[in-house]
Amino acid sequence: MDVIIEAFPDILQAFWLNIRLALYSGVLALVLGTLLAAFRVSPVPLLRLIGTVWVNTIRNTPLTLVITFMLFGLSYQLGVTFSDTISENVFWLAVVGLGVYTAAFVCEVLRAGINTVDVGQSEAARSLGFTFTQNLRLVILPQAFRAVIAPLGSTFIALIKNTTIAVVIGVTTAEGINESSGLMRTLIEFNGDQTILIFAVFALGFVIITLPIGLLTSWAAKRLGGVR
Amino acid sequence: MKSASGSVLYDVPGPRARARNMVLNVIGAVLIAAAGWYVYDKFAQDPKGPQTSQWDPEKWKPFLEGDTWDNFLLPGIEGTLKAAALAAVLAMAFGTLCAVGRMSTIRPVAWIAAAVIEFFRAVPLLIMMIFLWLAPTKLFGADANVFLAVVLALMFYNGAVIAEVIRAGVQALPRGQREAGAAIGLTNAQVMRLILLPQALRAMLPAIVAQLVVLLKDSALGYIIGYAELLRQGNNIATNNGNLVPALLVIAAIFIVMNLALTGLANWIERRTRRRGRTAATVGHADVVPPAAGTGAAL
Known part of the structure; x- marks a missing residue:
């Protein structure tokens, strides 16, 4: 137990790092994913192509590889740097990797949501003379989003768990504390006799973070989902 | 539309x-x-100096040489497929067991199964994998077995997800199926084994195969604990030839091909089952969101 008490401030920081990764990349994924979904249903063939290629490429690539590529490809080779501080830079690269990856899933969830919107809605909008963007923005997407609150919640929960993979490019806080999977590994390495306890604390941490999100989104889905 | x-x-x-x-x-x-x-x-151009263009043919040549394939890529593909295949079989068994347990009429069994499923779904795969990798050494002094750690972690997580898919499949079946079974004198266990499970498994096959794509992709996490799967082998090639970026791109391409093949299989199965009249779509259509939306969340 001493191990946990002693390392507790570090553990909190580690989890906070995961949560920050999830929040920033979640916003990025939502924006990019919505854009991609709009691309995939748009009347412009090239945009549809971009959406399809993006989704099929990213969705079939392991996240470990995507994040690794962010450091070695995007940063070292293409010269994209977000900050001169290494820990800051790596953090934002991980955010981009997670965001780009999750966007593909958000796009597919949203596209499924668009398909649940009654055909009459879109036909009514068109008969009023709405353009494609007006139709999507004012009629279709607001209804589609309501229909996919629960799956989007699952996507976000998966994203939070996926932030542990940021360990491959060594995401740390400014003080050099690893995110949770890295910290758990270090703690177990140095306190082998407490392995189960350490694992239980980290497992419980993720249950505590993800459980309310699941409950909240299913409540919101019932509340806002609408009747169809 | x-x-x-x-x-x-x-x-x-x-x-x-x-x-x-x-x-x-x-x-x-x-x-x-x-x-x-x-x-x-x-x-x-390389930010660190000249003569290190990623388009340098020397950096791509290793991928055209038999040695690279014999020593790195093929063993890597083998490592990935071996872990994924074994984990897939085990996850199906574990998932079915958990699903049946969760739907059991014996309350304590149902509670335990529910707790197991929720636990394994909530814990990140990587956390589980690192634990399973380090625990045998730290607790029993046994040799660390990365292969087993990868397979078991994949089994627990994906098994729990598959359990929920199967449960959704069973719940979507018409109530008459269960009642008819009970009416001809089958026990609860017999109804589950002989009537409900076979139908649910077949209806949910596309969703289950989609989860297996996730499993195959997640096997790349073995890279982090040092299992010799495809990504690790790609890294080894890069260490020998100094061509990390080309290596990553080639590995990504191989992963995409493998996953597209598996997705193609899933689509083929879906078309086949649809011809026979029973699909995940007809089973899941009570939901507001079609099954595709549910599987899209599985990442």
């Missing part, structure tokens, strides 16, 4: 819309070409 233009979201383009789409196409093409040129240009 189909109409003459292929979508109900917009009208069939007239002359003006066609012209506008054409302009957007051209602008998009120019932007893509610019981005492509930027990447090409940046890949051609």
